[in-house]
Amino acid sequence: MTVANSSSEIIYADNAATTKPDAEALALMFELQEKFFANPSSAYKLSRPLKKILQESREKIAACINAKPQEIFFTSGGTESDNWAIKSSVLESLPERPNIITSAVEHKAILNSCAAMKNLGCSVTKLPVDKFGAVNPVDLREKILPQTKIVSVMLANNEVGTIQPVKNLANVAHEHGKIFHSDAVQAVGHIPVDVDEFGVDMLSASAHKFNGTKGVGFLYVRTGLNIAPYIDGGGQEFSRRAGTENVPAVAAMALALEKNCRDMNVTAKKISACEKILLDKLKSNGVDFILNGGDNRLPGHLSLSFKDCDGETLLHRLDLKNICVSTGSACNSQQVQKSHVLQALNISEDYIYGTIRITFGKENSCYEAEIIGESLTDILRTI
Numbered sequence: 001m002t003v004a005n006s007s008s009e010i011i012y013a014d015n016a017a018t019t020k021p022d023a024e025a026l027a028l029m030f031e032l033q034e035k036f037f038a039n040p041s042s043a044y045k046l047s048r049p050l051k052k053i054l055q056e057s058r059e060k061i062a063a064c065i066n067a068k069p070q071e072i073f074f075t076s077g078g079t080e081s082d083n084w085a086i087k088s089s090v091l092e093s094l095p096e097r098p099n100i101i102t103s104a105v106e107h108k109a110i111l112n113s114c115a116a117m118k119n120l121g122c123s124v125t126k127l128p129v130d131k132f133g134a135v136n137p138v139d140l141r142e143k144i145l146p147q148t149k150i151v152s153v154m155l156a157n158n159e160v161g162t163i164q165p166v167k168n169l170a171n172v173a174h175e176h177g178k179i180f181h182s183d184a185v186q187a188v189g190h191i192p193v194d195v196d197e198f199g200v201d202m203l204s205a206s207a208h209k210f211n212g213t214k215g216v217g218f219l220y221v222r223t224g225l226n227i228a229p230y231i232d233g234g235g236q237e238f239s240r241r242a243g244t245e246n247v248p249a250v251a252a253m254a255l256a257l258e259k260n261c262r263d264m265n266v267t268a269k270k271i272s273a274c275e276k277i278l279l280d281k282l283k284s285n286g287v288d289f290i291l292n293g294g295d296n297r298l299p300g301h302l303s304l305s306f307k308d309c310d311g312e313t314l315l316h317r318l319d320l321k322n323i324c325v326s327t328g329s330a331c332n333s334q335q336v337q338k339s340h341v342l343q344a345l346n347i348s349e350d351y352i353y354g355t356i357r358i359t360f361g362k363e364n365s366c367y368e369a370e371i372i373g374e375s376l377t378d379i380l381r382t383i
């Protein structure tokens with residue numbers, strides 16, 4: 001995707017950090033913001049359309065992940081959904097030292113929620129991953145304890161794009177009577193997500209990762225799972241998530257997700273072609289690099305490590321050429337730190353610092369992939 005900027009045009013290839021809001025979804029959001037300003041909880045007729053829009057949005061989102069509408073709870077995004085799933089699953093069991101099982105490659109929204117619960121007396125088990133970033137269900141089977149309350153393993157990794165064997169992991173958790181949650185923030189709207197087929201009990205998603213807007217997302221909670229509210233207040237979201245609903249953003253999220261799911265195969269083909277063009281260009285230019293994450297990855301999601309390089313330098317040199325990518329994961333790109341994900345994958349010292357993430361989205365073109373490949377080659381030749 002090329003973005004007009006005051007001085008020149010920018011190639012945006014950091015879609016795992018955030019995506020450009022879909023134009024139709026954005027237009028709908030602005031229209032609703034203006035027309036329907038009433039509080040959806042109010043009793044007069046001005047509020048009725050808002051209640052209807054909320055319900056329709058719930059139905060649309062549920063249909064995209066094979067859930068029931070009443071199993072979708074709107075939140076402020078992926079971070080809140082993750083905090084809710086982890087914290088509410090264990091808080092009631094304190095101070096009996098409940099256990100949480102997660103993986104070594106989770107997003108900080110999960111890892112820091114676990115760390116916060118550890119400070120309150122929980123124990124936390126982090127499952128290792130193989131060299132591609134995948135968790136082995138056998139490891140989970142070995143680590144489950146009687147006091148384990150929740151197992152949380154992401155569906156797709158935000159740094160290297162690895163897709164986890166969530167269905168098998170959920171099976172193992174259920175064999176032991178444990179709750180299974182998956183952070184699907186990078187996956188929803190990009191690969192097929194079917195909560196019934198996966199057998200997950202809870203699943204987190206965030207609108208800005210699938211061409212909705214920032215500050216809105218949802219937590220799927222399977223019927224019958226009585227997880228306590230995380231945000232207390234009024235009776236919104238079936239009394240389980242308080243706070244006046246952001247109806248326009250929720251409606252935009254539902255539309256964006258519906259469109260992404262409808263176009264999923266076409267988009268995947270297109271961005272896989274971008275990915276191939278970029279990799280072929282680097283190879284034909286004789287560039288020495290490692291592609292992290294193996295073959296079972298999100299389409300168009302590239303984590304590339306270059307020998308004896310500094311990812312920050314690469315990022316800034318690409319930025320000078322008007323190309324947006326990130327180092328490690330976008331959420332920690334301000335910190336010059338070895339990524340916990342790349343460490344868990346055992347990436348060697350001479351490559352780990354020279355890692356950048358290039359993530360294509362539905363608006364990128366093959367021409368842009370070629371420009372990125374050429375620009376990267378030029379930069380690597382001069383440093």
Ligand code: PLP
Nearest residue numbers: 077078079107109158185186206
């Ligand atoms: N989980 C994963 C896997 C993510 O990639 C992100 C964001 O990068 C989050 C959670 C947090 O989502 P949000 O930005 O909506 O808070």
